[in-house]
Amino acid sequence: MREIALRTERRTQLVEITGSVQDAVGDAGGAAAALVFVPHTTAGVTINEHADAAVARDLERAAERVVGDGWGWEHVEAGEENAPSHVRAVLVGPQVLVPLRDGKLALGTWQGIFFCEFDGPRNRTVYVTTLGGARVSPEGAL
Numbered sequence: 303m304r305e306i307a308l309r310t311e312r313r314t315q316l317v318e319i320t321g322s323v324q325d326a327v328g329d330a331g332g333a334a335a336a337l338v339f340v341p342h343t344t345a346g347v348t349i350n351e352h353a354d355a356a357v358a359r360d361l362e363r364a365a366e367r368v369v370g371d372g373w374g375w376e377h378v379e380a381g382e383e384n385a386p387s388h389v390r391a392v393l394v395g396p397q398v399l400v401p402l403r404d405g406k407l408a409l410g411t412w413q414g415i416f417f418c419e420f421d422g423p424r425n426r427t428v429y430v431t432t433l434g435g436a437r438v439s440p441e442g443a444l
Contacts, residue, residue: 303430306323316361327402329405330406339429340426347397
């Protein structure tokens with residue numbers, strides 16, 4: 303397993319990490335997929351368009367509108383209601399699984415992997431691990 307360390311700058315922020323994930327995968331050693339996992343309860347990871355940075359900004363604003371800050375939340379942490387951050391993270395999810403083709407992330411032309419911060423700014427970690435490849439029997443059948 304490899305770790306990617308990053309620092310977010312805003313409370314809600316999408317950070318493209320595609321290149322860092324590919325670096326963490328390395329040559330993949332025949333692996334079939336890469337699991338990208340976020341070990342935080344107020345952050346997530348997703349795949350979306352990376353060609354236009356406006357898409358990430360739109361997703362940030364949408365997350366704040368879909369789950370509003372002023373809903374009378376009960377959970378309070380360090381004197382601040384961060385319950386909306388937990389709910390946003392649940393909606394996005396903590397992991398993505400990306401197939402590998404010849405050791406490279408098999409993403410579509412416009413796709414990128416984004417770390418999704420919902421309770422920043424913070425120092426964060428993303429775990430990347432590769433998962434097994436095809437096993438060929440002696441007769442050549444899968």
